[in-house]
Amino acid sequence: MTTATLFFTLVRMEIRKLRSRALFWVEAGLLALLVAALYVALLAMLAQPPQNMPPAVVEEIRASLHWPQGLLAALAFGNGGELGGLFAVVLTAAVVAQEYSWRTVHLWLGRGVGRGVYLAAKALGVALGLGLLALVPLLVGGLVTGLATWHDTGVLPWNAIPWSQVFTGWLRVGLTLAPYAALTLLVAVVTRSTLAALGVGLGYNLLVENLAAEVLLLVSPQAARVARYLPGLAAKAVLAPLTEGLQVEMGMQRAGAAILLKPGPAAGLLLFYTALALGLAWWAFRRQDVTG
């Protein structure tokens, strides 16, 4: 078996394992529920808009709840700086660190599977899993906004859907998840602990990054510009073309909108962070004594 054949065999195994894991389906279901709840809240708000809300904003929200704009906006719910980041951390921590606690990593390494191939297949397996999770908001949002469109207009504008934008949007969302997943994978490999990987991954996503951005904003406008190099704001920059013109935004971009990088450099930065974390994980794994 060549290294390439072995790699693709291992990737197929990772997919097989992922499909059999309750955690993956629970995450997908939970994400679907949360996205649906967000849409219900938006629809409720639209039914009785607050009196002080400008009509232009109401119209923008209405547009985000109808096809084709609604489909693109739906995708953004799964991005790394929002719900998607949390789900990416949980899935990666479980998929990588539990191989140590279950001692299943021994099964593969002790059979002549190279460490580099093993880790690369694991990383690609996680990436494919996250790619599928990133589709959940699109499916749920597509369904809800489709129903809203049909209810309000009586037709579904299939021809108006920008399929290429939907596809590139999905890729953009996947890219925003990558640094968080890679950081979690690194911690999981180094500590061999699901709890530590979860703690660091979620702590960074929920606390450290937001806190750093806020503190930098408080220091000075110049210091705030540093925040745009953090994965969270880089993710916003990558997603900007997806959410352009929409006021229905979440999280940090309110503070960072003025200082966002251009989407191209931001995407490069996210790739750099991902490659750095994966490279460090590979270095640590290569030198590791797999004991216990």
Added chain:
Amino acid sequence: MAEPVLRLQRLTKYYGVVRAVENLTLEVYEGECFGFLGPNGAGKTTTIGMILGLLWPTAGQVQVLGQRVTPTHTVALRQVGALVGTPGFYPYLSGRENLRLLARLYPEVDDARVDQVLEQVGLAEVGHRKVKGYSTGMKQRLGLAAALLHRPRLLVLDEPTNGLDPVGMAEVRDLLRRLVGQGVTVFLSSHLLHEVEQVCDRVAILHRGRIVAQGPVADLLVGRRDLEEAFMAVVQSSQTF
């Protein structure tokens, strides 16, 4: 003399300043059952970890089927079957599904072979059950099935009868005898001396990380009642140094 299937040359492992094993040198030949004896903590599992490329040696080297094995060079291990400690499996998959997953690494292993090894280790009836519901003994049997799955040339077994009842232990001993009869080379680590005495041709005795005796079982038994007496004599004499 034939090329050894397994060769350890001055193999040494330190964890910080703590010596786990030092200067282990031994050779195991095709078709023999080699017993690797030692009290708990002697360094048996550490040695097996290095044989399987799970641990980096501090010094020395491991050769399997003529090829050097390190954690980053493990090609030779494709022809090795191993059982290390309590074997790990995916708890959310059944025993059969776990083996089928492993079987994907070996194009020559099909579903019929999976069923055959399950039968061999006495798990055919429970192969459909999820591993999280298995007892320690059942996991041990499944580990043995996984080790046998691809008809390896070398079997490396670390305490294979752990968690088994007396009947299960006897079954494993019979299985090992059959495998050796079929030409499979077995490296059997154990602290159960009667087990080793019954199935092995040669043994090495490890004590505090060093080999203190090595040779055919028959030679060690000269003037002694059984392997236990021989083992105790060797270990006690090594403690005086």
